[in-house]
Amino acid sequence: MSDTIEVRQGEEVDTVVLHRFIKEQLHDTPDGELTIRQFGAGHSNLTYLLQVGDWEAVLRRPPLGTVASKAHDMEREYTILHTLNQVFEQAPKPYIFSADEQIVGRPFFIMERRKGIVLDSEFPSEVTYTAELGRKISQIMVDQLVALHRIDYKKTKLIEMVKPEGFLKRQVSGWIGRFEKAKTSEIQGMDELRVYLMNHIPESQSPTIIHYDYKLNNAMFSEDFSEMTGLFDWEMTTVGDPLADLGVAMSYWIQEDDPEILKNGLGDPPVTVLEGFYTRGEFIQAYAEKSGRDISSIHYYLTFAYFKLAAICQQIYYRYEKGQTNDERFANFNIFVEYLIQYAVESSKKVG
Incomplete structure (x- = not known):
């Protein structure tokens, strides 16, 4: 493959x-x-x-x-x-x-160029999948996210590039602005979601380096799946609230009982739908145990993450509609965007 x-x-x-x-x-x-x-x-x-x-x-x-x-x-x-x-x-x-x-x-x-196995919607034909392997890969994903968040950014040159103070508020208002600029139609629920996101920003945890696009197909594994050998797409990396990173990771982490449009919105369902892979709840709990962080406000971060994903997909669809890309994978992204907005609205209601 x-x-x-x-x-x-x-x-x-x-x-x-x-x-x-x-x-x-x-x-x-x-x-x-x-x-x-x-x-x-x-x-x-x-x-x-x-x-x-x-x-x-x-x-x-x-x-x-x-x-x-x-x-x-x-x-x-x-x-x-x-x-x-x-x-x-x-x-x-x-x-x-x-x-x-x-x-x-x-x-x-x-x-x-790093060498290894990148997983997306299927395993290579030479790999015999087991539920144990799914759990092993899930735990590696948790462990490496925790490891990234443990790096002292103040001892790196990132300290010269970032402004952690007010990170989450800037992110929320910034992505709302990007969504509006790329808007191609009115979407039901967006006004409600905008008000919720701006009025319920939680107090951020201590800032860490965040990848901010942490997902399975951005990771590379050794052939025996004993370790992660590469992590890619660092474009969005910054220093900010680590739970924002976890939320984004979970917006891409699809599980078997998710609605079909969520499973298929970005293409074929990822391998995380297979038996053995952590559910989002298991991933979040494993992260909490490994990192020691309070995850009581995680539903806000999930809500924002689904909206952020909707905004990214809307920007892509805008380019497609304007004829700036001919990639047919993007032809129905407008439908996926509408669904993500509705899904984010439902997620927001899970917060007390």
Whole structure:
């Protein structure tokens, strides 16, 4: 099962121009032809596998079309990786950043290629799945999130890049603003949800480094699933409330008894629907036990996370509707957005 596809139409890269840049800037690359394939699982930034002989690397650039202000900042993600690679071994090593839009059309960076197994909607054919394996993978996901949150950000360069004070309030108002800018229709329940989110912001816990896009298909595992060998997509990483990170992780963590539209909204259901994987409740409880954090307000964070996911999907759908991307995976994202808003409204009612 390959993790790459042929480059999608309209998302091609000029191989000659890029190869010239690589030879000029990365002097350890061998002679030979540059070949490019695309990682097909993501819905946002465009990510490519670069190969010259035995040499491999990964290129990341923003999506096509207009993007939200401050989103898809490749230089920021490069800087974050350069910092975290030294203190969190799952973060890949970045090689070089370029702001020259003449090379691939947008600013981009190139980083190391990690090897391992990335799980999405199915296991590789050579893996025999058991419920025990599902629980093992679930616990690794919990453990690595806790480990990330334990890093002292004040001892890293992130302290120069972040403003943890008022993080959650800024996030809530900021994502509401992004949603409104990308709105393509009125959605029932949005007014109610907006009022709830702004009026019930809980007191934040002590700030930590947060990945903020922590999900199974952003993680890579060793072939025996004994450890996480890579964690990717650090674009949203910052310092803030760790429960916001947990909430986002749970908005992607689908379980078997979820409604069909939640299970299928981003494509085929992830493997977390299989027997053995933690439920969201089990994941949250395991995180609480490992981290020692109070999770009594977790439903607020879940509500916000479902809304944040709706806003991200709305931004993607906006690009699709405006013809800025031809990726047919996004054609029905407007339906998924409406459902996520309703789901967030229902989640908000679980809070006292």
